[in-house]
Amino acid sequence: MPDLGSCGNACCLADLDLSMDPAEAYSHTLSVLKGLQDVGYSYVTGGDPEHDHVLFDDPHPGDDLRDFNITTPKPFKYLFQGRHDAPKYKGPNGDILNFAIYESGAGSVLRMFSISRIHGAVGDYGQNYKTLHFLSDKLTSKEPTRVHGCGLPIASSAAAPPSTSDPAKQSSSSVCGASPSEVPDCDRPDLGSCGNACCMAELDLSMEPEAAYAQALDVLKSLKDDGYRYVTGGDPNPGDDLRHYNFTKPESFQFIFQGRHDSPKYSGPNADILDFTIYGSGSGSVLRMFSISRIHGALGDHGQNYKTLSFMAEKLDASKKPVPKHG
Structure with missing residues (x-):
């Protein structure tokens, strides 16, 4: 499988x-x-x-x-x-x-x-x-x-609401914290969808995969003060560019990369793991985004995994919020 x-x-x-x-x-x-x-x-x-x-x-x-x-x-x-x-x-x-x-x-x-x-x-x-x-x-x-x-097709889900470019409506923090109901985009809490809490969502981008990768990577690296970082991993490290593999199924994957998101409570080796892939679509590209609570015992997340993805998406040229597909 x-x-x-x-x-x-x-x-x-x-x-x-x-x-x-x-x-x-x-x-x-x-x-x-x-x-x-x-x-x-x-x-x-x-x-x-x-x-x-x-x-x-x-x-x-x-x-x-x-x-x-x-x-x-x-x-x-x-x-x-x-x-x-x-x-x-x-x-x-x-x-x-x-x-x-x-x-x-x-x-x-x-x-x-x-x-x-x-x-x-x-x-x-x-x-x-x-x-x-x-x-x-x-x-x-x-x-x-x-x-x-496990080789299953990705489940469909309802379309996401439109995003907003109004800074007044965007969150100043990437962390849901102790009062998630007061923080934008912390209204999608997960309990145990991946054993631990997790969220997989997709974001439509009106640009070609190469441009989408460059912009997503730039945003990920620029959000260091908000707890984000770009990482590589594994020895040998496989690199981010998948184009020479000529993927066509289940999607035409072009790029893959990884990150972390630190919060005040859990950071470093306990930070949430972020995985990203980019594939081509009829209107440009799709950024598949995944966040999972890293620590043992994180059954619930107060909405943090979706918030982590949504906060990053706000910084990209996207017309809608990420659409949850699992978690």
Whole structure:
């Protein structure tokens, strides 16, 4: 099930039905994850435990969410994170794994997410789905259900509202903070769409892909004071220009690049990861934008992932806001 750029980088989200209650499902999955160390899997925590939890403004609670009595969008009970190393890309370049467990009528559902960590991984040769499927084989005889990525077509969604070039209506901060209802574009909170909170959106640009890449990169680099930065990653580093690969499916991808977004609470290695791809369209280009909460335990984001993308989009020559496609 090879994926090409569903999250900017390649990714796979799948749900797995387990005929056991959430506590047993968590214990079983964690045991299996830790037991697969020899084949590249590892259990990790992340984020500074001295900092508040992103969703609940309480000290970092670890993996157990039951005390928070979450009911929507799913009755999430546990949240945890892992990594999968391959011979070429491992350690800080290993694929990121996010897991969330919620209660179902038949027992539990394990939400599994894998994303290629390195910059420039538009394709994965099926690795992200393979990583999840290999793990699921150790848990149950049931097949995981693909939800996003994993080679699936991108779901359609409603058109975004028009953007505005009026500075008075634009946000002066890229951070939703403690009072997101008072900050523009923080009205799209996500809970666990990628195990952790995430947002994938697309932005139409009336320029050719090369010009769109140059402008997006310039904007990303210019927003340093707002917490943004352009990064490369992986050794060997694959570069941003995809044109010599002549992609035609699922989109005519021309460029791929990566960034980070720091907030006062989570920065540096705990900053949100940003993935971008650009492909040609009939009217110019489409910038696929993806943001995911990096730390372990970020079930919710107060709308930050969409805000991060929207704030950057305000600085580009776009007539509309980014259109959410997942998360």
